[in-house]
Amino acid sequence: MKSVSFAPSILSADFSKLKEEVKSVEEVADFIHVDVMDGHFVPNITIGPVVSNSLKRSKEIRIPFSIHLMITDPDKYASEFEVDSEDLIIFHSEVTDNPREMIDKVRGLGCQVGISQKPGGDLGEILPILDELDEVLVMGVEPGFGGQQFMPETLERIEVLRREISDRGLETAVAVDGGMNPSTVVEAVDAGADTIIAGSAVFGREDRVKAVKELRKAVQ
Ligand code: DX5
């Protein structure tokens, strides 16, 4: 059976008790997903290194972080995030002319590296550098907000990436972010996703453990 990773996104969590929220999914999730937005790259502002680093420094939190930088200047801010070898920093292809340089910079921080793209982006920019990436994050919605409907046309992007990764014998993970629920998760995994990022489908529910378990069950 293919193994699928789950990364609940704190964007839909209660920010007044963030540590407890992260802890509430630790036993069932593989990553905690941290959405960083600057009000420029996307029309919303969330959190930055101050909050992420506070969580990271908490001795009670053990789960790896997947830090999704929806910002125009990852070059300037990526190094502000405290990370270790199991964590992942994801930047967007749209904000750099030299993704290879950005990949090296992020890897130099001692963590894993991912790249993402808005749903209309040119996958041709990512295919040549797949071997340098730990993860490609396919947006299932226009980035900026939780709770949006999955765009089915993005399934094809997952398929293209999965085919290319298999053909070249690479290990790069294909994540999908946005609009995931117990029904869309099945289509995404069938298309080739092996990492599911879900905000409202987890933190919008009273019982977060049950919510993640339901997502997992849907793709077993
Ligand atoms: C959206 C963010 C997502 C968001 C997903 O721009 O990148 O990580 O939290 O939220 P849901 O799962 O509610 O669509």
Ligand code: ZN
């Ligand atoms: Zn995200």
